[in-house]
Amino acid sequence: MNEALLSKANFPVFEVYKNLVYLDNSATQQKPRSVIERVDRYYREENANPMRGLYGLSVSATEAYDSAREAVCKFIGADSTREIIFTRNATESLNLVAYSWGRANISEGDELLVAISEHHSDLLPWQILAKEKGAVLKYLECDQTGLYTAEALRAALSEKTKLFAIAQISNIFGRLNPIKEFAEICHANGTLIVCDGAQSVPHIPVDVKDLGVDFLAFSGHKMLAPMGIGVLYGREELLEKMPPFLSGGEMIEYVTLCGATYAELPHKFEAGTVNAGGAVGLHAAIDYIGELGFEAIEKRENELTALAFEQMKQIPYVHIIGADDPAEHHGILAFTVEGVHPHDIAALMDSQDVAIRAGHHCAQPLHRHLGVQSTARASLAFYNDEQDIERFITALGDLRRRMGYGT
Amino acid sequence: MGLEDNFYGEVLLDHNLHPVHRHDLPCATCRTDGVNPSCGDDISLSLEIHDGIIENGAFTGVGCAVSQASADIMLELIIGKTTDEARHLAHLFDKMIRSEITESELEELEEAGALQNVSKMPARVKCAKLGWRTLESLLEENG
Numbered sequence: 432m433n434e435a436l437l438s439k440a441n442f443p444v445f446e447v448y449k450n451l452v453y454l455d456n457s458a459t460q461q462k463p464r465s466v467i468e469r470v471d472r473y474y475r476e477e478n479a480n481p482m483r484g485l486y487g488l489s490v491s492a493t494e495a496y497d498s499a500r501e502a503v504c505k506f507i508g509a510d511s512t513r514e515i516i517f518t519r520n521a522t523e524s525l526n527l528v529a530y531s532w533g534r535a536n537i538s539e540g541d542e543l544l545v546a547i548s549e550h551h552s553d554l555l556p557w558q559i560l561a562k563e564k565g566a567v568l569k570y571l572e573c574d575q576t577g578l579y580t581a582e583a584l585r586a587a588l589s590e591k592t593k594l595f596a597i598a599q600i601s602n603i604f605g606r607l608n609p610i611k612e613f614a615e616i617c618h619a620n621g622t623l624i625v626c627d628g629a630q631s632v633p634h635i636p637v638d639v640k641d642l643g644v645d646f647l648a649f650s651g652h653k654m655l656a657p658m659g660i661g662v663l664y665g666r667e668e669l670l671e672k673m674p675p676f677l678s679g680g681e682m683i684e685y686v687t688l689c690g691a692t693y694a695e696l697p698h699k700f701e702a703g704t705v706n707a708g709g710a711v712g713l714h715a716a717i718d719y720i721g722e723l724g725f726e727a728i729e730k731r732e733n734e735l736t737a738l739a740f741e742q743m744k745q746i747p748y749v750h751i752i753g754a755d756d757p758a759e760h761h762g763i764l765a766f767t768v769e770g771v772h773p774h775d776i777a778a779l780m781d782s783q784d785v786a787i788r789a790g791h792h793c794a795q796p797l798h799r800h801l802g803v804q805s806t807a808r809a810s811l812a813f814y815n816d817e818q819d820i821e822r823f824i825t826a827l828g829d830l831r832r833r834m835g836y837g838t
Numbered sequence: 839m840g841l842e843d844n845f846y847g848e849v850l851l852d853h854n855l856h857p858v859h860r861h862d863l864p865c866a867t868c869r870t871d872g873v874n875p876s877c878g879d880d881i882s883l884s885l886e887i888h889d890g891i892i893e894n895g896a897f898t899g900v901g902c903a904v905s906q907a908s909a910d911i912m913l914e915l916i917i918g919k920t921t922d923e924a925r926h927l928a929h930l931f932d933k934m935i936r937s938e939i940t941e942s943e944l945e946e947l948e949e950a951g952a953l954q955n956v957s958k959m960p961a962r963v964k965c966a967k968l969g970w971r972t973l974e975s976l977l978e979e980n981g
Protein backbone atom coordinates (compact mmCIF):
# COMPACT_ATOMS: atom_id res chain seq x y z
CA MET A 432 0.00 0.00 0.00
CA ASN A 433 1.37 3.35 -1.02
CA GLU A 434 -0.61 6.15 0.61
CA ALA A 435 1.02 8.86 -1.49
CA LEU A 436 -1.08 7.61 -4.36
CA LEU A 437 -4.23 8.87 -2.63
CA SER A 438 -3.19 12.44 -3.31
CA LYS A 439 -4.61 14.77 -5.91
CA ALA A 440 -1.04 15.75 -6.68
CA ASN A 441 -0.86 12.67 -8.89
CA PHE A 442 -3.57 14.06 -11.17
CA PRO A 443 -2.36 16.71 -13.63
CA VAL A 444 -5.84 18.11 -14.28
CA PHE A 445 -5.75 19.69 -10.83
CA GLU A 446 -2.61 21.61 -11.76
CA VAL A 447 -4.57 23.26 -14.53
CA TYR A 448 -7.79 23.75 -12.53
CA LYS A 449 -6.36 24.49 -9.12
CA ASN A 450 -9.68 25.54 -7.69
CA LEU A 451 -11.73 22.68 -9.09
CA VAL A 452 -13.75 20.49 -6.73
CA TYR A 453 -14.44 17.47 -8.90
CA LEU A 454 -17.36 15.46 -7.59
CA ASP A 455 -18.55 13.76 -10.75
CA ASN A 456 -16.42 10.67 -10.45
CA SER A 457 -19.24 8.27 -11.23
CA ALA A 458 -19.53 9.88 -14.65
CA THR A 459 -15.81 9.63 -15.29
CA GLN A 460 -12.69 9.80 -13.20
CA GLN A 461 -9.67 12.01 -13.67
CA LYS A 462 -6.46 10.38 -14.85
CA PRO A 463 -3.26 10.03 -12.85
CA ARG A 464 0.04 11.06 -14.40
CA SER A 465 1.24 7.45 -14.63
CA VAL A 466 -1.71 6.52 -16.88
CA ILE A 467 -1.29 9.55 -19.12
CA GLU A 468 2.42 8.90 -19.42
CA ARG A 469 1.90 5.23 -20.17
CA VAL A 470 -0.44 6.02 -23.06
CA ASP A 471 1.97 8.66 -24.28
CA ARG A 472 4.84 6.15 -24.20
CA TYR A 473 2.78 3.58 -26.07
CA TYR A 474 2.23 5.99 -28.94
CA ARG A 475 5.82 7.19 -28.92
CA GLU A 476 7.55 3.85 -28.64
CA GLU A 477 5.29 0.88 -29.22
CA ASN A 478 2.58 1.79 -31.69
CA ALA A 479 1.74 -0.37 -34.67
CA ASN A 480 -1.39 -2.30 -35.53
CA PRO A 481 -1.44 -5.13 -32.98
CA MET A 482 -1.90 -8.70 -34.20
CA ARG A 483 -1.41 -7.79 -37.84
CA GLY A 484 2.19 -6.98 -38.49
CA LEU A 485 5.02 -9.36 -38.98
CA TYR A 486 7.65 -6.94 -37.78
CA GLY A 487 9.12 -5.95 -34.46
CA LEU A 488 7.07 -2.89 -33.70
CA SER A 489 3.79 -4.66 -34.28
CA VAL A 490 4.96 -7.43 -32.03
CA SER A 491 5.65 -4.94 -29.25
CA ALA A 492 2.18 -3.44 -29.72
CA THR A 493 0.68 -6.91 -29.55
CA GLU A 494 2.63 -7.66 -26.41
CA ALA A 495 1.50 -4.47 -24.72
CA TYR A 496 -2.10 -5.25 -25.63
CA ASP A 497 -1.89 -8.87 -24.50
CA SER A 498 -0.30 -7.97 -21.24
CA ALA A 499 -3.11 -5.47 -20.57
CA ARG A 500 -5.56 -8.32 -21.03
CA GLU A 501 -3.62 -10.44 -18.57
CA ALA A 502 -3.70 -7.61 -16.06
CA VAL A 503 -7.49 -7.31 -16.40
CA CYS A 504 -7.88 -11.08 -16.09
CA LYS A 505 -5.98 -11.10 -12.82
CA PHE A 506 -7.66 -7.93 -11.59
CA ILE A 507 -11.14 -9.46 -11.70
CA GLY A 508 -10.15 -13.05 -10.99
CA ALA A 509 -11.11 -14.59 -14.33
CA ASP A 510 -9.85 -18.06 -15.22
CA SER A 511 -8.30 -17.19 -18.53
CA THR A 512 -7.64 -14.27 -20.86
CA ARG A 513 -10.04 -15.99 -23.25
CA GLU A 514 -12.76 -14.67 -20.97
CA ILE A 515 -11.68 -11.02 -21.26
CA ILE A 516 -13.03 -9.05 -24.21
CA PHE A 517 -11.98 -5.47 -24.77
CA THR A 518 -14.79 -3.14 -25.79
CA ARG A 519 -15.24 0.61 -25.81
CA ASN A 520 -17.11 0.82 -22.50
CA ALA A 521 -19.65 -0.88 -20.27
CA THR A 522 -22.40 0.08 -22.69
CA GLU A 523 -20.79 -1.76 -25.57
CA SER A 524 -20.06 -4.75 -23.34
CA LEU A 525 -23.72 -5.04 -22.36
CA ASN A 526 -24.84 -4.59 -25.95
CA LEU A 527 -22.48 -7.33 -26.99
CA VAL A 528 -24.22 -9.73 -24.64
CA ALA A 529 -27.68 -8.60 -25.73
CA TYR A 530 -26.93 -8.85 -29.43
CA SER A 531 -24.78 -11.96 -29.48
CA TRP A 532 -25.99 -14.12 -26.62
CA GLY A 533 -29.47 -12.59 -26.66
CA ARG A 534 -30.23 -13.15 -30.29
CA ALA A 535 -29.00 -16.72 -30.15
CA ASN A 536 -30.80 -17.67 -26.95
CA ILE A 537 -33.95 -15.64 -26.49
CA SER A 538 -37.22 -16.54 -28.13
CA GLU A 539 -40.84 -15.58 -27.94
CA GLY A 540 -42.36 -15.84 -24.50
CA ASP A 541 -39.03 -15.93 -22.66
CA GLU A 542 -38.60 -13.51 -19.80
CA LEU A 543 -35.82 -11.04 -19.10
CA LEU A 544 -35.60 -9.61 -15.60
CA VAL A 545 -33.92 -6.24 -15.12
CA ALA A 546 -33.38 -4.34 -11.87
CA ILE A 547 -35.40 -1.13 -11.98
CA SER A 548 -32.47 1.03 -10.92
CA GLU A 549 -30.39 0.05 -13.94
CA HIS A 550 -28.58 2.62 -16.00
CA HIS A 551 -30.04 2.90 -19.50
CA SER A 552 -26.97 1.00 -20.72
CA ASP A 553 -28.16 -2.06 -18.86
CA LEU A 554 -31.79 -1.58 -19.74
CA LEU A 555 -32.24 -0.47 -23.33
CA PRO A 556 -30.31 -3.43 -24.82
CA TRP A 557 -32.71 -5.78 -22.98
CA GLN A 558 -35.73 -3.71 -23.89
CA ILE A 559 -34.78 -3.83 -27.56
CA LEU A 560 -33.98 -7.53 -27.40
CA ALA A 561 -37.33 -8.28 -25.78
CA LYS A 562 -39.21 -6.28 -28.38
CA GLU A 563 -37.38 -7.91 -31.25
CA LYS A 564 -37.89 -11.44 -29.98
CA GLY A 565 -41.35 -11.09 -28.49
CA ALA A 566 -39.90 -11.77 -25.05
CA VAL A 567 -41.26 -10.24 -21.86
CA LEU A 568 -39.25 -7.63 -20.00
CA LYS A 569 -39.86 -7.59 -16.26
CA TYR A 570 -38.50 -5.26 -13.65
CA LEU A 571 -37.27 -6.19 -10.21
CA GLU A 572 -38.23 -3.40 -7.85
CA CYS A 573 -36.25 -2.08 -4.93
CA ASP A 574 -37.46 -0.08 -1.97
CA GLN A 575 -36.89 3.66 -1.54
CA THR A 576 -33.44 3.01 -0.12
CA GLY A 577 -32.33 0.98 -3.12
CA LEU A 578 -32.54 -2.35 -1.34
CA TYR A 579 -33.16 -5.48 -3.42
CA THR A 580 -34.04 -8.62 -1.53
CA ALA A 581 -33.45 -12.27 -2.29
CA GLU A 582 -37.15 -12.97 -1.62
CA ALA A 583 -38.22 -10.44 -4.22
CA LEU A 584 -35.76 -11.91 -6.70
CA ARG A 585 -37.00 -15.47 -6.08
CA ALA A 586 -40.56 -14.31 -6.51
CA ALA A 587 -39.77 -12.50 -9.75
CA LEU A 588 -38.02 -15.44 -11.40
CA SER A 589 -40.08 -17.90 -13.35
CA GLU A 590 -39.15 -20.98 -15.33
CA LYS A 591 -39.13 -18.73 -18.38
CA THR A 592 -36.62 -16.23 -16.98
CA LYS A 593 -33.52 -16.56 -19.12
CA LEU A 594 -31.54 -13.66 -17.77
CA PHE A 595 -31.28 -11.26 -14.85
CA ALA A 596 -29.41 -7.96 -15.27
CA ILE A 597 -28.35 -5.89 -12.29
CA ALA A 598 -25.58 -3.49 -11.32
CA GLN A 599 -23.31 -4.47 -8.49
CA ILE A 600 -23.45 -0.84 -7.32
CA SER A 601 -26.20 1.45 -8.58
CA ASN A 602 -25.11 4.82 -9.91
CA ILE A 603 -27.91 6.54 -7.99
CA PHE A 604 -28.08 4.74 -4.65
CA GLY A 605 -24.45 3.67 -4.42
CA ARG A 606 -25.74 0.58 -2.69
CA LEU A 607 -23.84 -2.71 -2.99
CA ASN A 608 -26.07 -5.52 -4.16
CA PRO A 609 -25.50 -9.07 -2.88
CA ILE A 610 -24.47 -10.34 -6.31
CA LYS A 611 -23.06 -13.63 -5.08
CA GLU A 612 -26.34 -14.59 -3.42
CA PHE A 613 -28.32 -13.38 -6.43
CA ALA A 614 -26.12 -15.41 -8.77
CA GLU A 615 -26.83 -18.56 -6.75
CA ILE A 616 -30.56 -17.92 -6.83
CA CYS A 617 -30.47 -17.29 -10.57
CA HIS A 618 -28.42 -20.35 -11.35
CA ALA A 619 -30.67 -22.57 -9.27
CA ASN A 620 -33.43 -21.34 -11.55
CA GLY A 621 -31.46 -21.90 -14.75
CA THR A 622 -31.19 -18.14 -15.26
CA LEU A 623 -28.02 -16.32 -16.31
CA ILE A 624 -26.89 -13.25 -14.42
CA VAL A 625 -25.34 -10.21 -16.09
CA CYS A 626 -23.62 -7.83 -13.71
CA ASP A 627 -23.00 -4.19 -14.55
CA GLY A 628 -19.78 -3.42 -12.73
CA ALA A 629 -19.35 0.14 -14.02
CA GLN A 630 -19.65 1.63 -10.53
CA SER A 631 -18.24 -1.25 -8.49
CA VAL A 632 -15.05 -2.35 -10.23
CA PRO A 633 -13.37 1.06 -9.67
CA HIS A 634 -14.13 1.06 -5.95
CA ILE A 635 -14.17 -2.43 -4.44
CA PRO A 636 -12.36 -5.70 -5.14
CA VAL A 637 -14.40 -7.70 -7.63
CA ASP A 638 -13.78 -11.39 -8.22
CA VAL A 639 -15.95 -12.84 -10.96
CA LYS A 640 -15.42 -16.44 -9.90
CA ASP A 641 -16.28 -15.72 -6.30
CA LEU A 642 -19.36 -13.75 -7.36
CA GLY A 643 -20.34 -16.47 -9.80
CA VAL A 644 -21.63 -14.06 -12.44
CA ASP A 645 -21.96 -15.13 -16.05
CA PHE A 646 -21.07 -11.74 -17.49
CA LEU A 647 -19.52 -8.60 -16.02
CA ALA A 648 -19.26 -5.27 -17.83
CA PHE A 649 -17.23 -2.21 -16.88
CA SER A 650 -15.62 0.93 -18.31
CA GLY A 651 -11.99 1.95 -18.05
CA HIS A 652 -12.69 5.66 -17.90
CA LYS A 653 -14.51 5.34 -14.59
CA MET A 654 -11.41 3.77 -13.03
CA LEU A 655 -8.55 6.15 -13.89
CA ALA A 656 -8.07 4.79 -17.42
CA PRO A 657 -8.62 6.56 -20.75
CA MET A 658 -12.01 6.84 -22.42
CA GLY A 659 -12.76 4.34 -25.15
CA ILE A 660 -11.64 1.16 -23.41
CA GLY A 661 -14.01 -1.14 -21.59
CA VAL A 662 -14.25 -4.78 -20.66
CA LEU A 663 -16.68 -7.62 -20.96
CA TYR A 664 -15.95 -10.66 -18.87
CA GLY A 665 -17.92 -13.74 -19.92
CA ARG A 666 -17.75 -17.34 -18.79
CA GLU A 667 -15.71 -19.15 -21.38
CA GLU A 668 -18.25 -21.87 -22.16
CA LEU A 669 -20.86 -19.20 -22.85
CA LEU A 670 -18.60 -17.04 -25.01
CA GLU A 671 -17.49 -20.12 -26.89
CA LYS A 672 -21.03 -20.81 -28.10
CA MET A 673 -21.96 -17.22 -28.88
CA PRO A 674 -21.94 -15.90 -32.44
CA PRO A 675 -19.77 -12.86 -33.21
CA PHE A 676 -21.16 -9.42 -32.44
CA LEU A 677 -19.40 -7.29 -35.04
CA SER A 678 -17.60 -8.71 -38.01
CA GLY A 679 -14.59 -7.66 -40.00
CA GLY A 680 -10.86 -7.86 -39.58
CA GLU A 681 -9.11 -9.63 -36.74
CA MET A 682 -12.06 -11.78 -35.77
CA ILE A 683 -11.79 -14.44 -38.45
CA GLU A 684 -9.57 -17.39 -39.09
CA TYR A 685 -10.39 -18.07 -42.73
CA VAL A 686 -12.69 -16.24 -45.09
CA THR A 687 -13.98 -17.44 -48.39
CA LEU A 688 -16.53 -15.87 -50.68
CA CYS A 689 -19.32 -17.71 -48.98
CA GLY A 690 -18.32 -18.01 -45.40
CA ALA A 691 -15.81 -17.64 -42.64
CA THR A 692 -14.53 -19.48 -39.66
CA TYR A 693 -14.11 -17.34 -36.64
CA ALA A 694 -11.02 -16.60 -34.65
CA GLU A 695 -10.47 -18.03 -31.21
CA LEU A 696 -11.66 -16.28 -28.10
CA PRO A 697 -11.35 -13.46 -27.25
CA HIS A 698 -10.56 -12.20 -30.75
CA LYS A 699 -13.86 -13.49 -32.10
CA PHE A 700 -15.47 -10.53 -30.33
CA GLU A 701 -12.90 -7.89 -31.17
CA ALA A 702 -13.55 -7.03 -34.79
CA GLY A 703 -11.40 -4.37 -36.42
CA THR A 704 -8.38 -2.55 -35.12
CA VAL A 705 -8.38 -2.57 -31.35
CA ASN A 706 -7.80 0.26 -28.89
CA ALA A 707 -4.34 -0.78 -27.81
CA GLY A 708 -3.49 2.67 -26.44
CA GLY A 709 -6.59 2.51 -24.26
CA ALA A 710 -5.78 -1.02 -23.14
CA VAL A 711 -2.27 -0.13 -22.01
CA GLY A 712 -3.75 2.89 -20.22
CA LEU A 713 -6.16 0.56 -18.45
CA HIS A 714 -3.22 -1.64 -17.53
CA ALA A 715 -1.47 1.34 -15.96
CA ALA A 716 -4.69 2.22 -14.10
CA ILE A 717 -4.92 -1.32 -12.73
CA ASP A 718 -1.30 -1.05 -11.60
CA TYR A 719 -2.09 2.23 -9.86
CA ILE A 720 -5.06 0.72 -8.07
CA GLY A 721 -3.00 -2.36 -7.23
CA GLU A 722 -0.20 -0.33 -5.71
CA LEU A 723 -2.61 1.80 -3.74
CA GLY A 724 -4.73 -1.17 -2.71
CA PHE A 725 -8.49 -1.44 -2.41
CA GLU A 726 -8.21 -1.37 1.34
CA ALA A 727 -6.82 2.17 1.21
CA ILE A 728 -9.24 3.19 -1.54
CA GLU A 729 -12.29 1.97 0.33
CA LYS A 730 -11.15 3.41 3.63
CA ARG A 731 -10.58 6.84 2.11
CA GLU A 732 -13.76 6.87 0.04
CA ASN A 733 -15.86 5.71 2.96
CA GLU A 734 -14.39 8.39 5.22
CA LEU A 735 -15.13 11.13 2.73
CA THR A 736 -18.60 9.75 2.01
CA ALA A 737 -19.44 9.72 5.72
CA LEU A 738 -18.15 13.26 6.15
CA ALA A 739 -20.24 14.58 3.26
CA PHE A 740 -23.27 12.54 4.28
CA GLU A 741 -23.33 13.76 7.89
CA GLN A 742 -22.98 17.38 6.86
CA MET A 743 -25.60 17.16 4.12
CA LYS A 744 -28.02 15.84 6.68
CA GLN A 745 -27.54 18.98 8.76
CA ILE A 746 -28.69 21.24 5.94
CA PRO A 747 -32.43 21.92 5.89
CA TYR A 748 -34.28 21.19 2.62
CA VAL A 749 -31.60 18.69 1.48
CA HIS A 750 -32.72 15.08 0.97
CA ILE A 751 -30.30 12.27 0.23
CA ILE A 752 -31.59 9.49 -2.03
CA GLY A 753 -31.09 5.98 -0.72
CA ALA A 754 -29.98 4.43 2.53
CA ASP A 755 -29.70 6.43 5.74
CA ASP A 756 -26.24 5.00 6.36
CA PRO A 757 -23.20 6.44 4.58
CA ALA A 758 -21.55 3.00 4.55
CA GLU A 759 -24.21 1.95 2.01
CA HIS A 760 -23.34 4.74 -0.42
CA HIS A 761 -19.86 3.93 -1.76
CA GLY A 762 -19.08 7.51 -2.64
CA ILE A 763 -22.39 8.13 -4.41
CA LEU A 764 -24.68 10.78 -2.92
CA ALA A 765 -27.69 11.61 -5.04
CA PHE A 766 -29.88 14.28 -3.52
CA THR A 767 -32.57 16.89 -3.99
CA VAL A 768 -32.96 20.35 -2.53
CA GLU A 769 -36.54 21.45 -1.95
CA GLY A 770 -37.52 24.22 -4.32
CA VAL A 771 -34.35 24.07 -6.37
CA HIS A 772 -34.26 22.08 -9.59
CA PRO A 773 -31.19 19.82 -9.93
CA HIS A 774 -30.05 21.69 -13.03
CA ASP A 775 -29.99 24.88 -11.04
CA ILE A 776 -28.12 23.14 -8.24
CA ALA A 777 -25.43 22.07 -10.69
CA ALA A 778 -25.23 25.48 -12.37
CA LEU A 779 -24.90 27.33 -9.08
CA MET A 780 -22.32 24.85 -7.83
CA ASP A 781 -20.40 25.26 -11.06
CA SER A 782 -20.23 28.98 -10.44
CA GLN A 783 -18.19 28.06 -7.37
CA ASP A 784 -16.08 25.54 -9.26
CA VAL A 785 -17.82 22.56 -7.72
CA ALA A 786 -18.57 19.98 -10.42
CA ILE A 787 -21.51 17.68 -9.79
CA ARG A 788 -24.04 15.92 -11.98
CA ALA A 789 -27.74 16.70 -12.36
CA GLY A 790 -30.54 15.05 -14.24
CA HIS A 791 -31.92 11.55 -14.30
CA HIS A 792 -28.42 10.01 -14.56
CA CYS A 793 -29.56 7.76 -17.37
CA ALA A 794 -31.98 6.01 -15.04
CA GLN A 795 -35.40 7.35 -15.92
CA PRO A 796 -37.41 4.31 -14.82
CA LEU A 797 -35.83 4.55 -11.39
CA HIS A 798 -36.64 8.22 -11.02
CA ARG A 799 -40.22 7.44 -11.91
CA HIS A 800 -40.19 4.59 -9.40
CA LEU A 801 -38.91 6.95 -6.70
CA GLY A 802 -41.37 9.64 -7.71
CA VAL A 803 -38.76 12.32 -8.30
CA GLN A 804 -38.20 13.90 -11.65
CA SER A 805 -34.47 14.26 -11.41
CA THR A 806 -31.75 14.51 -8.83
CA ALA A 807 -28.35 16.06 -8.31
CA ARG A 808 -25.45 13.75 -7.55
CA ALA A 809 -22.07 14.21 -5.93
CA SER A 810 -19.78 11.24 -6.43
CA LEU A 811 -16.41 10.83 -4.78
CA ALA A 812 -13.13 9.18 -5.55
CA PHE A 813 -10.17 8.47 -3.30
CA TYR A 814 -8.32 11.54 -4.60
CA ASN A 815 -10.96 13.91 -3.26
CA ASP A 816 -10.16 15.45 0.09
CA GLU A 817 -11.74 17.15 3.10
CA GLN A 818 -11.51 20.60 1.50
CA ASP A 819 -13.52 19.33 -1.46
CA ILE A 820 -16.26 18.20 0.88
CA GLU A 821 -16.16 21.49 2.75
CA ARG A 822 -16.47 23.53 -0.44
CA PHE A 823 -19.33 21.33 -1.63
CA ILE A 824 -21.18 21.64 1.68
CA THR A 825 -20.72 25.42 1.76
CA ALA A 826 -22.08 25.72 -1.77
CA LEU A 827 -24.97 23.42 -0.93
CA GLY A 828 -25.89 25.40 2.16
CA ASP A 829 -26.01 28.60 0.16
CA LEU A 830 -28.16 27.36 -2.70
CA ARG A 831 -31.61 28.37 -1.60
CA ARG A 832 -30.48 31.86 -0.67
CA ARG A 833 -28.94 32.29 -4.11
CA MET A 834 -32.17 31.15 -5.70
CA GLY A 835 -34.00 33.96 -3.95
CA TYR A 836 -35.49 32.10 -1.00
CA GLY A 837 -35.35 33.65 2.45
CA THR A 838 -33.60 30.58 3.86
CA MET B 839 -14.31 28.40 -15.39
CA GLY B 840 -17.71 28.67 -13.83
CA LEU B 841 -20.43 31.22 -14.22
CA GLU B 842 -20.72 34.55 -12.57
CA ASP B 843 -22.57 34.58 -9.29
CA ASN B 844 -25.26 36.68 -10.96
CA PHE B 845 -26.00 34.22 -13.76
CA TYR B 846 -29.49 33.94 -12.37
CA GLY B 847 -30.18 37.67 -12.36
CA GLU B 848 -33.14 39.26 -10.61
CA VAL B 849 -35.44 38.86 -13.59
CA LEU B 850 -34.90 35.14 -13.90
CA LEU B 851 -35.08 34.43 -10.19
CA ASP B 852 -38.22 36.47 -9.88
CA HIS B 853 -40.03 34.76 -12.77
CA ASN B 854 -38.99 31.40 -11.38
CA LEU B 855 -40.17 32.00 -7.83
CA HIS B 856 -43.21 34.09 -8.69
CA PRO B 857 -44.42 33.09 -12.13
CA VAL B 858 -47.36 35.13 -13.36
CA HIS B 859 -48.56 32.77 -16.06
CA ARG B 860 -48.14 29.47 -14.32
CA HIS B 861 -51.69 28.20 -13.93
CA ASP B 862 -54.41 26.29 -15.75
CA LEU B 863 -56.27 27.96 -18.58
CA PRO B 864 -59.78 26.55 -18.72
CA CYS B 865 -60.82 28.48 -21.82
CA ALA B 866 -57.76 27.59 -23.85
CA THR B 867 -58.32 27.00 -27.56
CA CYS B 868 -55.17 24.93 -27.91
CA ARG B 869 -52.70 23.08 -25.76
CA THR B 870 -49.55 21.06 -26.15
CA ASP B 871 -46.76 19.50 -24.10
CA GLY B 872 -43.07 20.04 -24.46
CA VAL B 873 -40.44 17.77 -22.95
CA ASN B 874 -36.72 18.15 -22.62
CA PRO B 875 -35.65 14.52 -22.37
CA SER B 876 -32.11 15.33 -21.32
CA CYS B 877 -33.20 16.69 -17.96
CA GLY B 878 -36.80 15.61 -17.67
CA ASP B 879 -38.18 19.14 -17.75
CA ASP B 880 -41.67 19.12 -19.03
CA ILE B 881 -44.20 21.88 -19.57
CA SER B 882 -47.70 22.09 -20.85
CA LEU B 883 -48.55 25.25 -22.75
CA SER B 884 -52.09 26.52 -23.29
CA LEU B 885 -53.15 29.46 -25.44
CA GLU B 886 -56.43 31.15 -26.12
CA ILE B 887 -56.29 32.35 -29.71
CA HIS B 888 -59.10 34.28 -31.41
CA ASP B 889 -58.83 35.73 -34.90
CA GLY B 890 -55.08 35.24 -34.98
CA ILE B 891 -54.53 37.05 -31.70
CA ILE B 892 -53.13 35.35 -28.59
CA GLU B 893 -55.58 36.69 -26.06
CA ASN B 894 -54.38 34.67 -23.13
CA GLY B 895 -51.84 31.99 -22.30
CA ALA B 896 -50.50 29.91 -19.42
CA PHE B 897 -48.20 27.03 -18.63
CA THR B 898 -47.91 24.25 -16.07
CA GLY B 899 -45.27 21.65 -15.49
CA VAL B 900 -41.96 21.15 -13.78
CA GLY B 901 -38.44 22.13 -14.62
CA CYS B 902 -35.38 24.11 -13.68
CA ALA B 903 -35.37 27.85 -13.04
CA VAL B 904 -34.20 28.54 -16.58
CA SER B 905 -36.99 26.62 -18.28
CA GLN B 906 -39.71 27.89 -15.94
CA ALA B 907 -38.65 31.54 -15.98
CA SER B 908 -38.14 31.46 -19.72
CA ALA B 909 -41.67 30.14 -20.30
CA ASP B 910 -43.15 32.74 -17.98
CA ILE B 911 -41.27 35.58 -19.65
CA MET B 912 -42.30 34.26 -23.05
CA LEU B 913 -45.98 34.35 -22.14
CA GLU B 914 -45.63 37.87 -20.75
CA LEU B 915 -44.24 38.84 -24.11
CA ILE B 916 -46.66 37.12 -26.47
CA ILE B 917 -50.01 37.68 -24.79
CA GLY B 918 -51.86 40.28 -26.79
CA LYS B 919 -49.72 39.73 -29.88
CA THR B 920 -50.69 38.06 -33.14
CA THR B 921 -49.52 34.55 -33.85
CA ASP B 922 -47.23 35.95 -36.55
CA GLU B 923 -45.64 38.31 -34.08
CA ALA B 924 -45.19 35.43 -31.65
CA ARG B 925 -43.48 33.38 -34.35
CA HIS B 926 -41.22 36.31 -35.09
CA LEU B 927 -40.27 36.60 -31.41
CA ALA B 928 -39.56 32.88 -31.22
CA HIS B 929 -37.25 33.32 -34.17
CA LEU B 930 -35.49 36.21 -32.44
CA PHE B 931 -35.12 34.22 -29.26
CA ASP B 932 -33.43 31.50 -31.24
CA LYS B 933 -31.09 34.05 -32.79
CA MET B 934 -30.25 35.39 -29.36
CA ILE B 935 -29.36 31.95 -28.08
CA ARG B 936 -27.14 31.45 -31.10
CA SER B 937 -25.48 34.82 -30.38
CA GLU B 938 -26.55 36.19 -33.75
CA ILE B 939 -28.92 38.87 -32.56
CA THR B 940 -28.59 42.63 -33.16
CA GLU B 941 -29.05 45.27 -30.47
CA SER B 942 -32.40 46.45 -31.81
CA GLU B 943 -33.70 42.91 -32.13
CA LEU B 944 -32.65 42.27 -28.56
CA GLU B 945 -34.82 45.17 -27.45
CA GLU B 946 -37.84 43.54 -29.04
CA LEU B 947 -37.33 40.58 -26.76
CA GLU B 948 -37.67 42.77 -23.67
CA GLU B 949 -37.23 40.69 -20.50
CA ALA B 950 -36.42 37.57 -22.49
CA GLY B 951 -33.07 39.25 -23.09
CA ALA B 952 -32.25 38.21 -19.52
CA LEU B 953 -31.63 34.73 -20.89
CA GLN B 954 -28.92 35.85 -23.26
CA ASN B 955 -26.22 34.46 -20.95
CA VAL B 956 -27.58 30.99 -21.50
CA SER B 957 -26.04 30.86 -24.95
CA LYS B 958 -22.72 30.41 -23.17
CA MET B 959 -23.90 27.20 -21.51
CA PRO B 960 -24.70 24.52 -24.07
CA ALA B 961 -26.33 22.25 -21.51
CA ARG B 962 -28.84 24.92 -20.56
CA VAL B 963 -29.86 26.01 -24.03
CA LYS B 964 -32.50 23.30 -24.21
CA CYS B 965 -33.96 24.49 -20.92
CA ALA B 966 -34.22 28.10 -22.09
CA LYS B 967 -35.77 27.07 -25.39
CA LEU B 968 -38.29 24.60 -24.03
CA GLY B 969 -41.14 27.11 -23.78
CA TRP B 970 -40.39 28.66 -27.14
CA ARG B 971 -40.07 25.31 -28.85
CA THR B 972 -43.40 24.27 -27.41
CA LEU B 973 -44.92 27.53 -28.60
CA GLU B 974 -43.63 26.99 -32.11
CA SER B 975 -45.09 23.52 -32.35
CA LEU B 976 -48.38 24.71 -30.90
CA LEU B 977 -48.61 27.49 -33.47
CA GLU B 978 -47.71 25.09 -36.24
CA GLU B 979 -50.57 22.80 -35.30
CA ASN B 980 -53.06 25.59 -34.72
CA GLY B 981 -52.37 28.22 -37.33
Ligand SMILES: Cc1ncc(COP(=O)(O)O)c(C=O)c1O
Binds near residue numbers: 522600601793
Ligand atom coordinates in the same frame (compact mmCIF):
# COMPACT_ATOMS: atom_id res chain seq x y z
C1 LIG C 1 -24.14 1.78 -13.47
C2 LIG C 1 -23.63 2.23 -14.82
N1 LIG C 1 -23.72 1.39 -15.86
C3 LIG C 1 -23.28 1.72 -17.07
C4 LIG C 1 -22.74 2.96 -17.32
C5 LIG C 1 -22.32 3.29 -18.71
O1 LIG C 1 -20.96 3.49 -18.80
P1 LIG C 1 -20.34 3.90 -20.20
O2 LIG C 1 -21.01 5.16 -20.60
O3 LIG C 1 -18.90 4.09 -19.89
O4 LIG C 1 -20.59 2.80 -21.15
C6 LIG C 1 -22.63 3.87 -16.27
C7 LIG C 1 -22.02 5.19 -16.48
O5 LIG C 1 -22.56 6.24 -16.63
C8 LIG C 1 -23.10 3.50 -15.00
O6 LIG C 1 -23.06 4.35 -13.97
